[in-house]
Each structure stands twice: as structure tokens, then as C-alpha cells.
Amino acid sequence: MTDAETTPRSTAEEPWPVRVVSQKISAWIGRLGWVWVDGQVAQISRRPGATTVFLTLRDPSADLSLTVTTNRDVLDSGAPELTDGARVVLRAKPEFYPARGTLSLRADEIRQVGLGELLARLEKLKRLLAAEGLFERSRKRRPPFLPQRIGLVTGRASAAERDVLTNARRRWPAVDFRVVNVAVQGPGAVPQMLDALAVLDADPSIDVIVIARGGGGVEDLLPFSDEALCRAVFGCRTPVVSAIGHETDTPLLDYVADVRASTPTDAAKRLVPDLAEERRLIALARHRLDRAVLGMLDREAHRLEMVRSRPVLARPQVLLDGRAGEVDALRDRATRCLTHRLAAGTAELGHTLARLRALSPAATLDRGYAIVQDSAGRVVRAPDDVAAGDPLRLRLAGGDLAAVAADGDLAAVAAEQS
Template sequence: MRVLSVSQINFFIKSLIEGDGRMRDIYARGEISNFTDHYRSGHLYFSLKDEKSVLKAVMFSSAARRLRFCPKEGMRVIVRGRVAVYEPGGQYQFYVEEMQPDGVGALSLAFEQLKEKLAAEGLFAEEHKRPIPPFPARIGVITSPTGAAVQDIRNILSRRWPAAEIVFCPVLVQGEDAAAQLTAAVKLMNAQKAADVIIIGRGGGSAEDLVAFNDETLARAVFASKIPVISAVGHETDFTICDFVADLRAPTPSAAAELAVPDREEMRAALAQLTRRLCGSVQAGLDDRRQMLDALASANVLQNPSAWLSPRR
């Protein structure tokens, strides 16, 4: 009779499970339960369950950092990873490499989660919105130097209000470094008091293209800005977190440029109208006083002073 140690049994089970290629890269669907987020290490520990069974799972920080949303208790998810044995404890579990919500996209869920969080903190409240100055002398523009947005903004600003100076801060508007560059640009504009109003944005794109404008750090930088911010991200149907937290939302970069400055021709027309009204008011005042003077001059005492003096003499 051969007697095995506990370690030998666990090692044997480990070799059986991990030696099976079918357990190395698989997908699983289930509901998250017993969820624990180790904030210091960044590891996520939880169980996946369905109507009949429970499977322990772990997602290490290296994989968890790539998540676009926040997993929560009771959320249904689809995970990809491998089944392996934790030999010292004699437990097998699912090591998760990727996770996505079951039934809704990760980006959409992340957007809704952040939107709900920031709205609860009051970052979207109207009482925090700063007014856009009516006649800005300097317009800060934060966008890509190679996109069509910057050229559209320049053309419209130069046509509508050429007296304004454009302070351009080129940044990436998509990719891993885009959110950090956008945030730094907003902070730099404020630190140097570089503009009277800031336009931040880009042209339209897919949900993946607009991820940088749904960044929490950028949203907080825009909220903290002392300079009013106009958000111009995408087309009319695209909304981002940056749109909600900004002082004014424009559907396109071109529309943002129109909202940022007055129209020179409209100002000329308004000035001409005011001039005409002023001249008319002055002329009407002069006519009224001329009539008063004529009425006084036609009085008997002025037309025939002796008739008034004789009885009194």
C-alpha cells in the first residue's frame, strides 16, 4: 500500500488540471459574488456563480488595471482566463485575464458608472457653470494639431472675431496618453492664465476614440478650472463626461468657435443700429427743445415787453 502526502495529492491534481490544454484559455459566464477589491495590491478576488455552482476566481492587478469599468457584486460578466490549482491551499480557481460585462459594452458601462458618480458629487450642477465672457481677448484651444478641428476653429475665429488671440496647446486626443495630455493642458492654461475662455475637443469618432474625454481626472480638471471651458467633442449625437462637466457644451468644434466669440458683422450691424437710435434720440430731443423755445419766444411778454411794463410802471 502506497501512502501519499497531502502535497503529493495536490501536486498530482494540479498537474492533471493544468496539463489539460482545454483549461488554459477559456471563457466563462457568471454572476460576481463575494467580491473583494484589495485596494493596496490592486488584486480582485471574487466568485463566479450560476444557478447550480460556484467557481472561485482571482484577477491580479496587472490585468485589473486594464479594466474599463468597475466590477461590482451581482454583476453578470464574461471572463477569459485559465483554470489552475493553488497548490498550498488545495483549491482550484479561475485566473481571470480579461473581463467584460455580459449584455452591455465595457465602455458604455464605465461611462454610466462615472457619470453617476460625478453627478452625485455635483460636478454637473448648473450653479457651478461659469459664464462665457462676451468679448474674450484670448481663446485657448486644446486639441490635436493634425485634426480638422483646429483648422475649423481657427477659420471661424479669424472670420468672426479677428481681434481675439488664439493660444493653441497641441495634444493627443486619443490613445493611452491622450487623457493625461488633455488634463495637463487644462491645468497649464489655468496656471499661466493664458486665456479668457478654453475650447477643448476633437472631431467625432467611435466610443473607443472618445475614451480620453471620459476620463475622471480630466473631468475634475475641467471642473476646477478658473477659466470657463467649452467642450466640443464629436458630433451632435456624441456626449462625453467632459461635455457634462464643462461650462458650455458645443456639438462640434466649429460650433464651439462660434459660441466663444461674437460675430464681427453682427456687432457692426448692432453698433450701426445703436448709432442710428442715438442720433434719432438726440435729434428728437433737439426738436422738442426747439418747439419749447419757439413757444416761449412767441409769448406776449417777449413779443411786446412794453405792454407788460406799462401797467406796472
């Protein structure tokens, strides 16, 4: 057993020496065994006459590298034309050197990744990202019509930077840019673009971010198909425009970005409107609006003229005269009807009064008749209705008489003028 395996657990009172820690790390790494590693060659070191070749293997999506040692024969048999920047797959065993405290990989097989295999990997990654919803059109955001400030991620003094800035300012001179220059190919491209994207996305003054690069081969555009970059663009709160290469170039970034521009020049046209064109459209709209208003005024004026020319408004008294004649005729008709009704009512009332007078007891009294009533006011119709000595009342046309009933005849004892 080694000292690292027999050493008890460390405590503040009994800490491990550095050599023990280094030995334990070496033991842990040794248990990892042989692994297959994918990476990008950052540097190849071949010493004349030496059988060992040193490679610096870099992760394209992170600022991380490892030293790989291999035999020259292994390299020549698997990747004889290997150059800096190439993608490789190698079988290696991690080794930790306790004395120096360094980690490296010892490779016994190296394969250079060809273009066909790269394209196959990109197609597999494309299907994976599509399945996770990174390409969904529903989540894509529309950039503002006129952004106040635009973030630009591109290579320093590149044609893409010049195309975007020149064409955007030609269309809208007041446009403001914040340019972050990064490496757009090579081992450091992806980490630098990730940092630039994070800086611009955190800037509240940035309304839209553009990632631009000129044309190139498939290998040159590989950083723009990197999984880490695609996921970073998907997570941005700011809309992102992809302007990579020529129109036929379609890295995975084009599918994830909110807007895909075929070229950097096309991105400039999509970012800001054309001031001259907008002025022309505004002038055209104003002209159409003027024509519409003037046309409406002309139609309304013509309509008013037609209304004014109608007889009812040209000679309104004609209508009033006709209505006045109708009112007079109706009034005469009402007068005649009322007069006729009054005359008929008067005649009918006269006839009724005559009949009433003919049937009235007073008319009978006027002819000399009298009405005899007893003390209770009942009309005496026969002599047997009263007894001798009963007081009676005689109603005559000229008044009433008081009388007393006697045997045989009625003897009047007094006369009273009613």
C-alpha cells in the same frame, strides 16, 4: 520560514540585502489575494503555439500599465474577439517575481466590457459627479466677451483644430491661440489631456480653454467622460469650453465644462464675437443715437418756439402795462385811505382839544376866578382850612399873589408876577 520572515528589522548598521527586500515585497503582494481589475488593453501578445497570452493593461486616467498573463483558453472563452483599446474586467492575482523585481497579474477570468455596460458605468459616474456638485450651474463661469488669448486642446492636424482656428479668425482676425496637440482617443488620451489642461490653466495669458474633438463612436469619446478629466476641468481657474463631437454627442465633459458647444465650429462662434456683426451693431447704435439726439433737439426747439409765441414773451409790455395800472390804482387807493384817516384824526384831535380846554382850570382863571393854596400847596376850599396869619398863595390868570390870612377877610400884602 523564509529568510525574509526571519530577518530582523533593517538598520543602517545591518541593512537588508536586495534579495530580502525582493522577498518581502513578494510576500506582501502575495497576501493581497485575488482581485477584480478594470482597465484598457494597450497590447495583446499571442505567440504561435504557446498557451500563454500576455496582455498590457492600462489605466485610462493615468500613465500606468501592468502585464497580465493568462491562458489562451481563458482569453478565448471570456473575450475571444479582444483587440487593442478594448475595456476589460478581469480576475487576477498580483505576482511579484523576486529574481527580476517585476510585478504582473495572473488572470483566470477575463470579461470584455460591452457598450451597454460602458453606458451603465457612465450613467453611474454621471450621478456621482452630479451629487458632488460638479454640474451645478451656479459655479459655471462666463468666458470673457473678447479673450486676449485662447488655449486649445485638440488632436494634431485634426478637423476640429481647423474648424476652431478658421472660424474664430474669420470672425475676429486678431484672435490669438495657444494650441496644445494631444491624443484624443486611445490609452494615452486622458493623461495627455490632463497635462495640456494643467499647462494652459497655469498660463496667465490664457483667458479661456477649449477642448475640441470631432465626431466618433461612444468608445472613441470615452476619454472625454473620464472621471479624472472631469475633476481636472472642475478644478481649473480658467473657464473651459467643451466642443466634443456632434450636437448629439454628450460626454460627461459637457456637463462639467463652463460652456458646452455643440460642435467645434459652434465653439469658435461662442469664443469671439463677429467683427462684421459688431461693426454693424455699432453703426446701428450710432444711427439710433443720432436719431434720438436730433429728435430731442427738434422737440426742444419746437417747445422753445411755442414758449416764445406766447403773449407774455411776444409782447411782455402788455403784462407790465396791466401790472402798472394795478399798481397806480392801489397807490391812489392807499393815498385816499391815508388822507381820510389823517383828516378824521385831525378832526377828532380838535374836538378833544376843545373839550380839554373847556375843562381846564386855566379857562376858569381867565374868567376872573382865583385858586387859593396854603403854604403846603393844598387848595383852600373853606375859611376854616387856614388860621389868621397863615401865608397863602393866590393863582390868578395873569400870575400869582402872596397873601396872609386875617380874621374875617384876606388881606393881600404883596403881589408877585409869576
